[in-house]
Amino acid sequence: MLGQTVYQLASKTSRIFSGLFDVLLIMLFLGMFIPLITGSTIHETTKIVLFILIIAVAITLYLGKDSVKGKSLGKWLFGIEVRMGRNLKEFPEKKQVFIRNLILAILTIIEFAVLIFNKKTKRIGDMAGDTVVIAVKPGTASVLKGLLSLGLLIIMFNVLPMFIANQSAVNQFATNYIEQDETINEMTGGVEGFGSFPSISYSGGGNGGQYESFIDVEGENQDINVNIVLHREGAQPWDVVSIAYQENHEQDWTMIADAHEE
Numbered sequence: 001m002l003g004q005t006v007y008q009l010a011s012k013t014s015r016i017f018s019g020l021f022d023v024l025l026i027m028l029f030l031g032m033f034i035p036l037i038t039g040s041t042i043h044e045t046t047k048i049v050l051f052i053l054i055i056a057v058a059i060t061l062y063l064g065k066d067s068v069k070g071k072s073l074g075k076w077l078f079g080i081e082v083r084m085g086r087n088l089k090e091f092p093e094k095k096q097v098f099i100r101n102l103i104l105a106i107l108t109i110i111e112f113a114v115l116i117f118n119k120k121t122k123r124i125g126d127m128a129g130d131t132v133v134i135a136v137k138p139g140t141a142s143v144l145k146g147l148l149s150l151g152l153l154i155i156m157f158n159v160l161p162m163f164i165a166n167q168s169a170v171n172q173f174a175t176n177y178i179e180q181d182e183t184i185n186e187m188t189g190g191v192e193g194f195g196s197f198p199s200i201s202y203s204g205g206g207n208g209g210q211y212e213s214f215i216d217v218e219g220e221n222q223d224i225n226v227n228i229v230l231h232r233e234g235a236q237p238w239d240v241v242s243i244a245y246q247e248n249h250e251q252d253w254t255m256i257a258d259a260h261e262e
Helices: 012-038 042-063 073-076 095-106 109-117 126-130 140-180 182-188
Strands: 079-086 131-137 189-192 197-202 211-218 226-234 241-246
Touching: 012 042, 012 079, 012 109, 012 140, 012 197, 042 095, 073 079, 073 140, 079 095, 095 109, 095 126, 126 131, 140 182, 140 189, 140 211, 140 226, 140 241, 182 189, 182 211, 182 226, 182 241
Parallel strands: none
Antiparallel strands: 079 131, 189 211, 197 211, 211 226, 226 241
């Protein structure tokens, strides 16, 4: 019929790779923020609240993907989108999006198998939500663009969380060292906590390098500022190069003489 739009179903390859992209994106989000929270110097109760909040955001992002004009970032890159089965001109409602994503999250392996063997390129979530996935930009260009983006995301997924986790681990080492330092405990009357956002600089590659941090130390009698410099070669234990304190930001730094290897 003249004027009638012909829709092409999305290929199984583009659906699988776009879904993988979305999952890796959520995992990258978690891999960035969870190490920052667990390795921070904030109160443990605050850590738990932030951890729950981050998990809730990740779940919401996953279950709500495809809710904007039937596209997630992965689907947009691969040139596909979700439409209503009863009318391919309509985008799914949030209820349909939630149903299909929830089923995928619970029955991931089964959904993958159903998608592979279903002749209509439908999985259980599509059947339950009455949705189909169509190709709005069919062709190799969209697939190549999506695969390139997926490759870059995989690289980021492997490198960035490792770097953040390493930063969090060395920050935890620094705060543990400060908590045990006799001079700092004498100055503060006992370390009770740390400021939420220490100033950190890091140079080096791999597991080694030099780390310097300016940390606000909260004490029972008074608060002080502490500067600690650490160094290590490769995967060796961290060495304390220097540690100093000041009672307020206007005073000069006083070096602590007993800095030693931990």
